[in-house]
Amino acid sequence: MTKYGLRARVYILTIIPTLFVGILLASYFTFNRNQQLDNFVIEQGVNVIEPLAIASEVGLSRYNREKVKSLISVTHRKMSPLIKSIAVYDKHNQLFVTSNYHRNIRLLQSDPELPLPQSTQVEIYPNRIILRAPIWAEAEGSFAAFSNGKPELLGYISMQYNKDRALLLQFRDTTVALFIVLFGVLISVLFAFQLSKQVTQPITNMVNIVDRIRQGRLDARVDGSYTGELGLLKHGINSMAKSLAEYHEEMHQSIDQATSDLRETLEQIEIQNIELDIAKKEAQQGAKAKSEFLANMSHELRTPLNGVIGFARQLLKTQLNSNQADYLLTIEKSANNLLAIINDILDFSKLEAGKLKLERIEFNFRDTVNDVVTLLAPSAQDKNLELNLLIDPEVPEGLRGDPLRLQQVFTNLLGNAIKFTHQGEITVAISLVKQQGQQVILNASVKDTGIGISKEQQSQLFQAFKQADTSINREYGGTGLGLVITQKLVQHMGGDIKLSSEPEQGAVFSFDIHLESANMVLGAPLPLTALSQQSVLMFEPHQVSLSVVSGLAQQWQLPLKTATDEAQWQSLIKDFSGTVIIGHSDWQTLSPLQKKISEALECNSEVIVLINSNDPDIHQQIIEAGAKHCLSKPINHRKLAQALVDEKIAAAATVTPMAKVSRSKLVLKVLAVDDNAANLKLISAMLHELVTQVDTCTNGLEAITKAEEESYDLILMDIQMPILDGISATQKIRQDSKNEQTPIIAVTAHALAGEKEQLLGQGVDDYLAKPIDESSLEKLIHRWQPNAKLLSRENLAAPLEQPKLIEFENASLSWQLAMQRANNNQALAIDMFVMLQDSFVEIEEAIEQILNQQINADEFVLSVHRFRGGCAYSGCKRLESLTTTIEDSLRQHGDVAQVEPELLELSDEIEKVKQAAEQLNQQLS
Template sequence: MTKYGLRARVYTLTILPTLLIGILLATYFISNRNQQLEQFAVQQGIDVIEPLAIASEFGLARHSRERVKEVISINRRKQSSQIHSIAVFTLDNQLFVTGTYHNSLGLLQVPKGQALPTTTEVIEHDEYIIVRAPIWADSEDSFSRYTTGRPELLGYIALRMDKERALLMQFRDTTIAIFIVLLGVLLSILFAYQLVRRATRPIGKMVQVVDRIRQGRLDTRVTEKNLPGELDMLKNGINAMAKSLAEYHEEMHQSIDQATGDLRETLEQIEIQNIELDMAKREAQQAAKMKSEFLANMSHELRTPLNGVLGFARQLQKTPLNPEQRDFLQTIENSATNLLSIINDILDFSKLEAGQLNLERIAFHLLDTTEEVVTLLAQSGRDKQLELVLDVDPDVPEGIYGDPLRYQQVLTNLIGNALKFTEHGHVIVHISTQHQGLSSEKFQLHVSIHDSGIGIVQEQQEQLFQAFRQADASISRHYGGTGLGLVITRKLVQQMGGDITLDSTPGEGSTFSFTIECDIADIALGDPLPLEILAQQSVYLFEPMPATCQSLNHLAKRLKFNLISFDSLEDMLQALQTSRCSNSSVILGASIEQPSQLLIEQVAQVTQYTDNLLVGVVDHDSQSIRQLLHAGATHCLVKPLQYRKLAAQLIDHTPLKESQLPLLAANPIMSHYPIRVLAVDDNPANLKLLSTMLSARVTQVDSCNSGEQALQMVGEHHYDLILMDIQMPGMDGIRTSAVIRQTYRDFTTPIVAVTAHASAADRRRLLGEQMDDYLSKPIDEDDLLEVIHRCCPTLINKVPAMLSLTAPPSSESDNLIVVSDEPIYDWQLALMRAAKNQTLAEEMLSMLQDTLELTQIQVQQALDGELDESQLRAVIHKLHGGCAYTGAVAIQRLAALIETQLTEQQRAEQLEPELLELLDGIEQLKNYDRAPPWR
């Protein structure tokens, strides 16, 4: 590349200047020569015509054509090669005589209307030249000169001269000039070639030498002799470089040999260490496998008796007991619940360590989800005389995308820790946003939990996030716990894309904070709030606790109402008296240390100035609430105040009646509600269990197994409630509900969706498609009772109220966690799902086993490619629903997992391991002995 570039530069710098100079010189001399030839021709014509004009004077004056023609002919013969034609014209511009006749004689004549020439004039054309000269009567014997004394114009003579000779001479000169230029260029090329040849050949050989040196042939040298100065210096430099490289290469080989020997010894040692590490790794993997198997086995072995302890303890509480026995049972239930929580923590930690805990990404209502946790844990704070405060900034979005269950688990761990290690004071949960980005849909959610507890020294803070470790060894003895809660919390927060921090001072309290990346949900979540009505309200507030006052101020900005807070009750009473606005609402907060009698007196004072007094009480004590209502309170809200209840009570000024207060009784009074219910399900076992559970609660139950039958029965009877299965062959539940509402325009009966899909997204979708409520499988008696209360409140109020204590609803996470090594059938669970009816449990198992043969065939067809994903999903959904009312927990959860993956557009071949496992489980369940353990 360098050689080619040098040659091109030499040729360019040598030839191009010569060519340009030659062209410029040739152009200059050729143009100059052409001008000289044209001027010469014109001058020659003038030199010819002027003597002829003088010679023609005598003949023209005497009108002697022969004399003039003779003069013209003599001159034309002398200049015949140049003169084309000659003519003499009279004073009246008429031809007098011509040397020879030509067709172009008209060119010699002066055009009409133009004056005759009085001096010699020249007219040039491209191919010829016309010269005209006047003929004067200027001789001494002329008549005019004799009479007037001045010469007389007799006429004019004109000749035409061709340019052929001049053009030939121009062409000859141009050709000579071009030849000279080409000769100069040729000589330049020859000189440049000689220069390039003498310069590039040594350089090319030097390049070859350098290439050989690059290939490792360090003994190569440049041997050219008699090189010019710079090339000779380059040759010496290359030879010196090759010599230095050879010496360095020799030294390097010696160093490499030495290093290779050392490396060989090191590799031998590393190989021995690798063998030892491999053996240690296998032992560690085996130990980890044994640990996982141990945890799975212990999970099953511990959960089974614990579920029995919890279940029978709750059942025993429904029987007549004396206070001491009831206290013992409550202690047993609390202890079993705590033990179950510890087991769940250990399992979660094991899953996090193994990387098998996957997070969901669904839209959920952030405020409602947070309030659920705070409300659930508030009672623990009240038991320790602690006030739990939830403070949410107004700019925090209501709906976000994430995993609500794991978010609640993080909050539960952190708030539970704060309550556990705080003896007096408060726990404040503050939620805000940080670092709003360019995108309006992305933000950072910052949650901090501050307590006034014992605090932690700096050296012990890092131990909190280590497994089975606490800040002080005595803490576990005093407060209890395994030390896994914060470890699980930190790993969950990290999986959510955030991190957790701790700021603590011994004796002053601690603040746990975590920040996670969130996306704002683009769909409406929760019931809309009456913000327009609230914006017209003014609310007076007296709250003795500053943190609660600040949270209510933030809540007021979110709900758009005007909140006026006061530092003392006297200031608020004076403001109320001054305003005299009885329709303004008042919020009166109570502190934990405040005596109940003092609060009652404050209520009585404020009541005379407002018709809507909301009292924020610390504990949900029925007796205290009755006293406050008698004193004039409109409503009593348990702190921390829930924003939806607060918004409803600010609008509704109707006082709460004493009959609406919750009653407690040791022995529940069971009542049959006077309502008629229609149960629709295509699975016979599900339909039978649903009918049995409804029969224990309502006066009349009808059932059918298809959407078509449901349409017929709705047309024949009036129903107060319809429980509709969603996935049915033919007309599914959604389509059936839509047809019912289209057919009967005044149809007002609530329709409740019954399905095994329990996610929040499925719940929102079903509630938006002609459904009034939602009930997930397996159906719990308490959940069923709540649905009846929500959908038929008017009819239920006609009979004595249900006075039973219902257990809190189970967490959705219980339906999502799959536990390995489960029994193929759990009779205790089957009995619970059959409402303690042993005969019904046996019948449901028998009905399920009768359908397994067809299910097994259809699953095998899907594995063989004979069933598509939609058909397989229908089969799995039916199996899932059939298992939901029995004790086939393992198959139920495996079917739920497969159905979820099919819903997410997974292919059947991708689910081959799960389907094969499902076939094994079906085979075991087919051969399972139907005799329950109690026989």
């Protein structure tokens, strides 16, 4: 209930406004009337005293007291109810004459301290008014003297005026106003009473009826005849009571029905519980199958990677120039990063379940991030994008955390930035937020100038298998899983990822990560002493690239002068002697760069060029133009430091092959078992450099046969193989063979937790994970055969015969691209191109069959997919593009009619490649 009832509100809202308005009006009119009366009395007194002052001038000037007294006495008698006393004072402020006796005659006298009144003065008191008027000698024939042409002040006349009549009128008017207000209030009370009787009483009755209905007496109704809103309210309450009564009856019926349904539902729930129990067991079996699938998938993915990484390392041991060595190192890094991505995908279920554990190892932070940027730089350079890595000098280099997960985060974000940016720049910026004790908080951001993302699309970015819109997948590819993994990894590192973007305005992904400072900085030390003694001038129009080098110079205490435009360059290069660094972004136009190099050489300066390209031909042109070193952007701090102190990093220098180093072998006999030919070939090559004898098998059954015939010092056993798996083969060898005590090492690509412990419990002695690392293999051999004898030999590699150099470029065939894809191995490039030509017959038959509807789209996709791989490695860019378009369209839509023009174009392009092949064969011959 409210504090005041409806009746009280009616009285208050009726009486209070009337009372307030009445008091306000009465006060206004009373005050106004009093002011008018006061003004009237003053005006009346002034009208009396001023003529009296003029009339008193003759008598006062002649000092005729009788005449003046007679004058003021007559005036006093005529206005005796209003005038209490009149007095005349001379110019010395002395009483001259008075009309009657006054007990306090000094009230009429002017203040002796002040000059005599020069004009009529009025002094107002609560019950009287004192008026004073000057008497001037102005009449003709006056005996008074004039001063400077002005009449002389003879004195003044003072009069006391009564306010009794005015006060009486004021009291009368105030009383009348009060009675009017009271009368208005009385009328308001009568109206309020009548209103209360006609409105509040019916409402009170209705409230009582509603209360009875609330208590359950649904037969209660409102009686009486009402009009207007009260009538509507009456009918509404009665209708509500009737509806409640009907609903109450229906509710009882519904309760009875619901009770019956509940009994049936409980019986169904009991049945469902039994079914859920069965489903739970099936789900557990499904989870087990999922784990087995992940294990198998891990094995199948790691097996080819093992060959890629291993043979890349083997190839590094041969005689290579520095470019070839860089390419192989890039291949190895790419394969290792792909292996890391596979691990992350396999760990996605762990991320969802919250079971992922981050490693805490010491690593070099700058080198870790540099590896990611260097790996992805060629993709940015192909699109002519300016890619920069800007690390705050305050960021410590030695940190403790999980470098593999950190690289995965940067790989995903930087890869997306390159994918969705067509022009402009990409900047990776890392700064120190806070360092307290061992705790280090870093902020990293990846900023691009790409297509941007709208606010509506941003909400979908961090959802699994979701992208901004469906067109993104069609145009750029991708699964939509990268940002989800990135977000969860950042959260596991104690931070959160944020996105700021607008359409066509680029995007900024930023995140915080929590790491620990390491006790030592890993990685080769930089020649800081030599760097601090350098004198360097840098010309770089691109501000971010300039900031990168400036930050490194600050960190190295390297004296650096900078120029960003032609005027600054000309003013600084004139008197400069030292090392000049020239940054150049547009690798397609080298003439401005060559001019700068010439100007620097004229000043006897050594020139280092930073070019936004990793093309060795462009680097060679720059070196031939006079530059001492040419480095690719984004800037690698170690290569820049080496170039500044003039360490040997010449682009075309021949690398000493690793195979020429003297090496001691162990006198051991080892059996290697693997079903994959590439893996078996790789592990065999590694073992031949470490031990004296190596035997190989392709499945577990062959391994058992070998173990029964020969005794081995060590057995390397693959786990998943056809015919007979590695575990079964190991158990057979342990039961009955010549190698019951021989150490058996499990070689597997499985990545699931607990794999090693499970294998050790099934008979194997140790565990070697794919891809196989040569140092790990060597340590494992020494661990299990510590007393093996050494056989020293000199392993010298024969010089490689340089193949004939071929230069062939065609719109349909780029031999330079084919050589790049084959790691500059001309023999391999030729083999790959021959294999592509051999596949022309198969793909042409497939095109004819799909156009004649003799095969379906799925069968044709398999043929196109095989053909597409050959195109990618043979320098046929147009063929690769067409097959990619056809395959992607058929996989998405399955409609052959949509790609019929591309199929005909593919046939024409094959003919063009055949013609180009004839021209290439002429050069080869």
